[in-house]
Amino acid sequence: MDKDALAALLFFIILLLIQSKLSTAADPIYTDCPNGPSTKNYSLNTPFENNLRVILQNLTSRTPLTGFYNTSMGNNPDRVHGQALCRGDTDAKTCQSCIDTAARRLLETCKSVNAIIWYESCQVRYSIQSFFSMQVYTGKYVEWETQGKNISNPDHFNKILTYLMRNITSEAAYNSSKRMFATGEVKFSQEKIIHGLVQCTRDIKEADCHSCLNQALGDLRGCCYASQGGIIVSRNCNVRFELYSFYNSSGNLLKYPTSKGDKWKPWVIALVVSIPTLVLTVLIVSCIVYQNLKGGQEEDEKKSQLALLQELASPKGISMTQACELMSSEELPFLDLSIIRAAANNFANANKLGQGGFGTVYKGVLPDGKEIAVKRLSKKSWQGFEEFKNEVILIAKLQHRNLVRLVGCGIEEEEKVLIYEFMPNKSLDFIIFDSERRKQLDWKTCFNIIGGIARGLLYLHEDSRLKIIHRDLKPSNVLLDHEMAAKISDFGMARIFDENQNTEKTRRVAGTYGYMSPEYAMEGLFSVKSDVFSFGVILLEILSGKKNSGFYHTELAPTLLAYAWQLWSGGKGQEFIDPMLLETSPTEEVVRCLHIGLLCIQEDPEDRPTMSFVLVLLGFKSVDPPEPKPPAFSLGRIVQVDKPLIADPSMDQINSVIFPR
Secondary structure, three states: HHHHHHHHHHHHHHHHHHHHHHHHHHHOOOEOOOOOOOOOOOOOOOHHHHHHHHHHHHHHHHHHOOEEEEEOOOOOOOOOOEEEEEOOOHHHHHHHHHHHHHHHHHHHOEEEEEEEEEEOOEEEEEEEEOOOOOOOOOOOOOOOOOOOOOOOOOHHHHHHHHHHHHHHHHHHHHHEEEEEEEEEEEHHHHEEEEEEEEHHHHHHHHHHHHHHHHHHHHHHHHHHEOOOEEEEOOOOEEEEEEEEOOOOOOEEEEEOOOOOOOOOOOOHHHHHHHHHHHHHHHHHHHHHHHHHHHHHHHHHHHHHHHHHHHHHHHHHHHHHHHHHHHHHHHHHEOOHHHHHHHHHHHHHHOEEEEEOOEEEEEEEEEEEEEEEEEEEEEEOHHHHHHHHHHHHHHHHOOOOOOOOOOEEEEEEEEEEEEEEOOOOEHHHHHHHOOOHHHHHHHHHHHHHHHHHHHHHHHHHHHOOEEEEEEEOOOHHHHHOOOOOEEEEEEOOOEEEEEEOOOOEEEEOOOOOOOOOHHHHHHHEEEEHHHHHHHHHHHHHHHHHHHHHHHHOOOOOOOOOOHHHHHHHHHOOOHHOHHHHHHOOOOOOHHHHHHHHHHHHOOOOOOOOHHHHHHHHHOOOOOOOOOOOEOOOOOOOOOOOOOOOEEEOOOOHHOEEEEEEO
């Protein structure tokens, strides 16, 4: 080969490498462009497309000035709203180039009227609906090069990672000079440093930014528990960590706190011991004097307190004013009952979506066209009022893409209603137990539903501001949105745990048999592992298409759980799976899910995995699940009950088990 030919060949190879690198750099890390029969698309050469092109041009030219920009263009129904955000460490040139690439990609590959695309350096979003200043968490996992590379000692690693990410989360949200962007570093070992980055769109409030980032960190823990790096992107916030520096700014170097046994001087010890003793003595003397002065008033006060509790528990004993005072701290909108009645067509049977233990759910449409689901609690149900309070107090504090969002409530004398976002695909049981509707499900959809339920439970158990046990998880309490994403609902039975509390016992067992763990059904003991058991039952029902309760009258086994165990232990686990699912699924993956389900329903709560480990098993095939032990109720010790088991009203329920974190 002569020199000219060799030079030409080298030039061609270099050109290919450059093109390959440019192509890779131009690939987004995630694109959310809804596509399907329920999705609205725009047509070419229409007012909407023209408005969209103008919006994208404006975003490209204006965003680099500050790193964030949003704007709207046109008139309804063709009005377009657009927003762009560049990573806080990028310069104007990089920002503009990234947004230009993102805009071109959206025009070329997406024809939906709602879309968002993420690159490493920027994100661009447009919609037919106004979304500015609205924080709705929709976290997405990003398949990343370091995500599959595991680390040693993951528990210690995650403690340090959590410390880092929580610190920079607070910095981004509440330090106005940071403009909702922060980076940080912390040493994991002598050689390794964890680098973290968090960012929010600047149109949301500080508290919303903090909430969004906390939810993203919960998903980050679920997807990347044992990984060397990971990314979660959402509409309003993004988080990322790596074991190498991937940003251009100088990250704040943090020091992970370690406990040190400081030596105290003798006089300090004497002072510390003597002060509590003196205070205790004063308190005892004060109490004695107080009791003598108060005399017989104590009994009257107890009666007064009891009457107050009973009045609060009575549906007739609370006015609209009292209700607002009771829940004013929850920042939850109260709607006038006349508006709610009109929205639900005066609670007509035609609007009825379903009925539960505490009331009926109706579909409604608000004056602005927004679809809602209205839960109308039973007028005669004492527990209905307790559920109303409990659900408002709990769910108003929670925001996660796998939890149904409570958007308002109303109360007027005996009438009590809760208003939720509308779920067009109804509940999970409506789909998986109907032979015709089940045909719509493929394995990918089922696997996403399983993962969604798991992420929702992980948020409740470990990643929310409160440690919450649901206590009534079942397919009818798992709702499906327009994209078939799973959302956990119905928090009337839920209980808040203290951060260090693991188990609680109640004399009043409330829930649905078939999904209740054995320790809860038989002894009243509940914990996060009670929810894990319920999750395991639902997982087996999704895989088989059969109800756990449906096995009481079969010859196969006394329960669905026992049937799954019999086939598994006999090496025939594949026979448990619905044949229709096997047609659309890798056999190894679906049998692995059966394995995970059997781990969740083991009789001893200590043997059941945590939800964080369940997500690790679902996401990482390289992690081998342990061998399961025989499940609870495998000998058929369960009693069939068609309706939820609800306790009678008592003061034990008035003083419900709530331990604020």
